């Protein structure tokens with residue numbers, strides 16, 4: 567594997583950086599926000615949509631897609647470069663669910679009509695997505711989900727509740743998996759995957775505020791929600807296979823190492839300025855920096871595999887686990903480094919780093935749950951990667 571960027575990729579990075587230098591709202595850069603804490607900004611949804619459309623107009627969201635879907639057929643390292651630069655410039659605007667997960671899953675499993683209907687909207691940044699997989703009693707074991715869709719003449723009618731739906735409060739479309747056969751044995755053969763317009767009557771979205779006080783995810787209720795049959799992806803009762811590919815993309819889409827790297831550099835700078843770097847703290851920074859490099863190489867490996875049309879599976883699980891757990895450790899380090907100063911609020915003159923330290927820490931607990939838990943990642947690596955037996 568050779569991770570050297572080509573001259574064309576380097577030029578693309580410069581072009582993106584020059585654009586973001588002009589376009590990213592100053593306050594996002596000053597506060598050095600990450601994807602995981604920018605939703606606390608009062609104007610976030612508006613800024614996210616505006617930036618998404620600007621990235622779409624440049625053709626950058628879909629640049630690595632095949633030409634037949636409106637892309638330029640360049641390597642997925644362009645997606646990686648775009649996202650690294652967005653993180654470096656503290657910019658919103660990349661719909662990780664629509665562009666990062668739904669679009670590649672549609673290219674693989676969607677019908678021609680579904681691709682024509684949705685890929686241009688995702689590429690333009692105008693169509694924002696959420697995904698409703700988890701239910702109050704079912705998360706890791708998606709095969710056992712219970713929300714049911716009953717078949718009627720030209721549609722399916724959904725009733726029930728989903729939860730933890732990130733961006734459900736402003737998404738235009740929803741990637742939904744529900745049960746369509748209660749008798750199926752094994753149970754995963756009774757699931758169907760639908761594309762759902764969030765304006766469909768009968769959908770109620772209620773906020774769930776996370777520990778950091780941010781509104782990122784929601785609970786979603788379905789009350790006689792009618793979904794046309796042509797919105798099924800991958801065939802009736804074959805939705806589990808669509809979700810499995812979706813999860814593989816999900817575990818490779820976010821370059822979380824880059825967020826951890828930026829945050830770590832900020833903390834190291836703060837420590838230097840405030841003379842906090844005793845030998846113990848220096849060792850901690852050095853270890854985290856080495857861990858960052860490992861996480862970065864995991865992400866480059868999955869991107870390299872995708873550039874060769876390989877589907878990373880155990881590698882996706884490693885990538886997700888290593889980078890999200892790294893961001894958790896960096897967030898913990900921020901709390902230790904700043905000690906009691908971390909508790910100051912944004913209006914205090916002595917507050918370190920705009921009061922972000924506790925919110926990054928509190929938000930970080932979710933990192934080993936979202937996109938599938940770290941335990942499930944370890945199971946995938948043990949069973950599919952090493953061929954070890956199932957324990958449960």
Ligand SMILES: Cc1cc2nc3c(=O)[nH]c(=O)nc-3n(C[C@H](O)[C@H](O)[C@H](O)COP(=O)(O)OP(=O)(O)OC[C@H]3O[C@@H](n4cnc5c(N)ncnc54)[C@H](O)[C@@H]3O)c2cc1C
Nearest residue numbers: 697698699700704705706730731732932935936938939941
């Ligand atoms: C920030 C955040 C954003 C999210 N966004 C979304 C979203 O947009 N859409 C969506 O559908 N969901 C979303 N989720 C939900 C997420 O996918 C689930 O929380 C996750 O899959 C775990 O499911 P659960 O919470 O039901 O926990 P459970 O599955 O009940 O697991 C509880 C604990 O048991 C462990 N466990 C379960 N099964 C096994 C096993 N077989 N082997 C070993 N350990 C096991 C788990 O690792 C976990 O520690 C989000 C979650 C978070 C935290």
